[in-house]
Amino acid sequence: MNRKGYWIGFILFILMASILCAQDKPSPPLLNVMDPDYLNRPYDSEKATIPDWQARWELARILSYVKKYQESIVEYERVLSERPDLSEARLEMANVLNWMGSHEKAIRIYEEFPSDKLDDRTRIAMADIYLEKKQYDKAIALYQNYLDTHPQDHQIRAKLADALSWTGKYAEAIAIYKKILTQVPNDIQIRRKYAFVLIWNNQHDSAITELRKTLDP
């Protein structure tokens, strides 16, 4: 090999060596394959740290289920003093007030909420309170609204008929009772109420016929 060949070989060797060395440079160690902390971590950090208000809210609910209403209200008040933004808890407290007979307090809370924020059960509870307070127009509006989406609920339809009859709207009430009786012809109580409204509307003969149907033959 002549001198020129030697030099070319030398340079090629240097070039290849540097390229190969660069490729084979050892990498830094891999990140841990498994998460070593995973085993130490509770799954749901929210579950691991249940705040007082949350536990108290659950307690308030259970107290209401076992009819310890007074104690339940105390807990709801404590929850709401810590978290006044919890409108759901406030509504639940209103329900408890309603169940324990504090209708005035309950309705005051219900009325704080826009109608579309209230569920059906709450709206019916409100209507029932209005009925009791003889605020029939408010009750009627709520019952009608509810029946738009629950046309098969005869119990509520009967309450609507009652409310209409108590406001002197006998014809409307009679029409509703008739409608209910086509669906539940054997409901004696509905038929008797129907008969009374017929009497108030001076339809005595029809009333007699209807009342006879409710008595044993």
Add this chain to the structure above:
Amino acid sequence: MTVKTKQYLAFTVIMVLTMVLTTAAYRLTGRKWILYRNGESLFFAEQFSEAIPLLSQAIQSGVKRPEAALYLADAFMATRKFEDAMSVYQALICQVPDHEAALWRLSGLYEQFGQFQDALTMADRLLKKNPQDTSVMLRMARLYQNIQSYAQAENLYRTLVSRVPNFVHLQMELAETLTLQKKYTEAALLYQDILTNHPQDRSARIQLARMLFWSGRPDDAISEYSMALGENL
């Protein structure tokens, strides 16, 4: 100039030329490796956003090292680009089906996105490879819980509790699985056991209270809630 000086000069020129040529040749032929090394350095310096384009280009240029894809996916994770990370992990698993880190992280991502069955598939592959790995077992138990396969979850949790008996959260998770299966008596015993050893564990007491309520013991539940809240009703 003496002959010796001329020789030194020639040698120096040759060395300098060699250096220049080596660098130039490396830049020409090893561009992908330069991208990779730079990306890797940025990744380890936790400059993830800067590392991503370099590692992507390196992979596109033909760097086939699994680490390159792993770093890229991890960088996507670090920058919260989870879907990009997912596709890179998936590609990496196609390339190296038993890549443990990719399987682990992809199962975590699937879990995060609610794809529990896919997460289970990945974790199961990992568990077959490392049957004693308690962290994989735990993930699988949680995944089974999520898809409401409570019996499988319970089996895994029982194994975990026997292997790592001092981890309260594992006992709590087992108790929760038992509760979900309406095995209330066993769950109650487990909670009581936890509370005997850790009477101040509020979460355990509240979970016990919930379980008692669901099992139809509201009065006992009330008493546990009160204790958890530090009160006596």
